[in-house]
Amino acid sequence: MSHGLALDRAAWSSPWRTRSVRDKGVLSLGLLVAAVSLPPLPGDAAIVVVCLALLLGPIDVGAARLGRILWLPLVSIAIGVATVAVSVSWDAGVRLAVTPEGTAMAGHLAVRALAAVLAMFTLACSTPMVDLFSACRRARVPAPLVEIAALVYRFTFGLLESAYAVRDAQGARLGMVNRRTTMRSAGMGASALFLRAWDRARRLEEGLTGRGYTDTLVTLERPRRRSGAFLALSVAGLATLVAVSVAWEVVR
Amino acid sequence: MHIAEGFLPVTHCVAWYAVSAPFVIHGARRVIAESREHPESRLLLAAAGAFTFVLSSIKLPSVTGSSSHPTGTGLGAVLFGPPVMAFLSSVVLIFQALLLAHGGITTLGANVFSMGIVGPWVGYAFWVLAKRLRWNANVGVFLALAFADLSTYCVTSAQLAIAFPDPVSGLAGSLAKFLGVFALTQVPLALAEGVLGVLVFRLLRDVAHPELVKLGVLKPRANQAVA
Numbered sequence: 001m002s003h004g005l006a007l008d009r010a011a012w013s014s015p016w017r018t019r020s021v022r023d024k025g026v027l028s029l030g031l032l033v034a035a036v037s038l039p040p041l042p043g044d045a046a047i048v049v050v051c052l053a054l055l056l057g058p059i060d061v062g063a064a065r066l067g068r069i070l071w072l073p074l075v076s077i078a079i080g081v082a083t084v085a086v087s088v089s090w091d092a093g094v095r096l097a098v099t100p101e102g103t104a105m106a107g108h109l110a111v112r113a114l115a116a117v118l119a120m121f122t123l124a125c126s127t128p129m130v131d132l133f134s135a136c137r138r139a140r141v142p143a144p145l146v147e148i149a150a151l152v153y154r155f156t157f158g159l160l161e162s163a164y165a166v167r168d169a170q171g172a173r174l175g176m177v178n179r180r181t182t183m184r185s186a187g188m189g190a191s192a193l194f195l196r197a198w199d200r201a202r203r204l205e206e207g208l209t210g211r212g213y214t215d216t217l218v219t220l221e222r223p224r225r226r227s228g229a230f231l232a233l234s235v236a237g238l239a240t241l242v243a244v245s246v247a248w249e250v251v252r
Numbered sequence: 253m254h255i256a257e258g259f260l261p262v263t264h265c266v267a268w269y270a271v272s273a274p275f276v277i278h279g280a281r282r283v284i285a286e287s288r289e290h291p292e293s294r295l296l297l298a299a300a301g302a303f304t305f306v307l308s309s310i311k312l313p314s315v316t317g318s319s320s321h322p323t324g325t326g327l328g329a330v331l332f333g334p335p336v337m338a339f340l341s342s343v344v345l346i347f348q349a350l351l352l353a354h355g356g357i358t359t360l361g362a363n364v365f366s367m368g369i370v371g372p373w374v375g376y377a378f379w380v381l382a383k384r385l386r387w388n389a390n391v392g393v394f395l396a397l398a399f400a401d402l403s404t405y406c407v408t409s410a411q412l413a414i415a416f417p418d419p420v421s422g423l424a425g426s427l428a429k430f431l432g433v434f435a436l437t438q439v440p441l442a443l444a445e446g447v448l449g450v451l452v453f454r455l456l457r458d459v460a461h462p463e464l465v466k467l468g469v470l471k472p473r474a475n476q477a478v479a
Contacts, residue, residue, distance in 0.1 A: 007350070007351055007352070007353060008351055029357075032258075032357060032358060033262075035258055035358075036258055036260075036261070036262045036265060036358050037262045069353055070353070072352070072353050072354060073256055073257060073353050073354075076254075076256040076354075077256050077259070079433065080255075080256060080259055080412065083412075083429050083430060083433050084416045086429070087418050087419055087420040087421065087425070088418060088420070088421055088425045088428060088429050089420045089421045089425065090421070090425075097420065099419050099420060101419035102418070102419050105416060105419070109259065109416070112258050112259075113256055113257065113258040113259050114258070115258060116257045116258020116259075116356065116358055117256070117257045117258060117353070117356070119258075120257050120349065120350075120353075120356060120357055121353070123350075124349075124350045124351075124353070129347070129350065129351070132350075142280070142284055144283065144284045144287040144288070144294060145280055145283065145284065145339070147287075147294060148283065148287070148294055148297050148298050148301065148343070149301075149343045149346075151294065151295060151298030151299075151301075151302075152298045152301035152302045152305065152340075152343055152344070152347065153347070154298075155298055155299055155301075155302030156302045156305050156306060156347070159302050159303065159305075159306040160306055163306050183444065183447060183448065183451070184451065186448055186451075187447075187448050187450075187451025187452055187455070188451070188455070190307060190322075190448060190451075190452045191451070191452045191455035191456060191459075193303060193306055193307070194303055194452065194456065194460075195456075195459065195460060197299040197300070197302055197303045197306075198296070198299055198460065198463060200299065201295040201296050201298065201299035202295070202296075204295055205295040205296075208295075213291075
């Protein structure tokens with residue numbers, strides 16, 4: 001789970017945290033849509049380069065942290081790409097083969113998925129979840145839904161702490177020495193977590209009711225920096241990416 | 253088991269968003285109605301969402317020697333019902349994408365359909381079936397969790413097969429490939445999640461009986477009903 005905390009920590013400590021969600025959203029979601037829409041060359045390859053430059057430059061994730069948060073999606077992509085690359089037939093018994101079509105499809109897929117993951121990271125590594133909740137409220141998403149999502153986020157970290165503590169305690173008592181004890185420990189751990197989640201929710205509800213809680217937990221927000229220049233540069237960069245990709249296809 | 257970010261072509265991303273949207277909107281309306289009627293239920297729903305998210309961090313031993321994690325949606329469907337799980341799963345999947353880099357935003361529609369809609373409904377169907385047939389509740393919980401997991405895995409394989417048909421054997425070959433590759437971990441995982449669910453349910457029945465009665469999962473005990 002350390003990669004998960006690494007993503008959250010990266011978002012909170014990013015120099016881009018003070019930028020408005022609108023500005024970052026246009027850039028990141030634009031890159032994401034471009035990644036799944038443009039051809040792998042030169043479109044997705046260019047997006048990979050741009051995103052790496054943003055993540056290691058102004059977003060300031062750091063190479064080591066980027067490696068930690070990237071390994072899980074890379075493994076997932078590798079398994080999927082390998083499955084696509086290998087063809088199966090059963091006319092004369094089950095036969096596996098690597099065909100040029102399968103290899104080409106897998107290659108395109110690998111570049112596209114990598115570009116999309118890095119594009120998503122430009123948002124995830126620069127924007128904490130609480131900023132996204134505030135943006136949802138401003139976008140008039142129904143308050144109870146945003147409130148529940150925000151509460152899930154708040155509960156998650158306390159429960160994760162509990163999960164680590166339970167796991168460490170079980171490990172110290174030899175609760176993970178074989179498959180049987182591991183299953184038993186996992187069952188006990190999940191039950192303990194459910195009860196803690198339930199108990200914390202009930203205690204929080206009682207405490208908030210006593211303080212007049214009726215609909216939302218109102219918190220103060222720091223003003224976010226909106227920049228017309230940033231927005232214009234993002235749109236111009238995305239338009240250039242699309243234009244170059246389309247021109248490349250036409251010329252080819 | 254989620255489809256990674258950017259893995260599906262753009263037309264498939266849009267199509268799966270369109271298919272999942274009515275279920276998520278229906279679930280969201282249920283959640284809004286519930287929270288307006290009983291404001292205190294927001295905190296319990298949030299606790300359920302956080303529990304589902306954290307459950308995915310509990311590693312289970314797998315037959316391949318590695319480990320994997322439960323989806324948690326089968327247990328959620330038994331406790332809270334499938335419509336609520338459609339919304340809660342969407343929230344959890346967004347968190348998994350943005351906090352764990354697991355799944356993605358472009359593939360959210362497809363992942364919500366497999367894990368937040370098909371999985372909970374299949375799990376819930378087995379739970380209701382077991383109750384109708386008056387089977388032991390532990391059997392019902394095992395079937396609900398195991399089949400919620402299995403159906404999620406089958407639907408994900410089908411989604412990938414539709415997106416990437418095999419150049420030689422077409423859709424059927426691709427489906428066989430994806431089912432075969434993921435079966436190594438997912439079939440044992442589904443069975444493990446079923447067993448885990450039974451262990452959790454037995455413990456909850458002993459220590460959280462009033463809460464399960466409040467959720468409508470269990471009937472009140474005779475002395476409670478009289479009281």
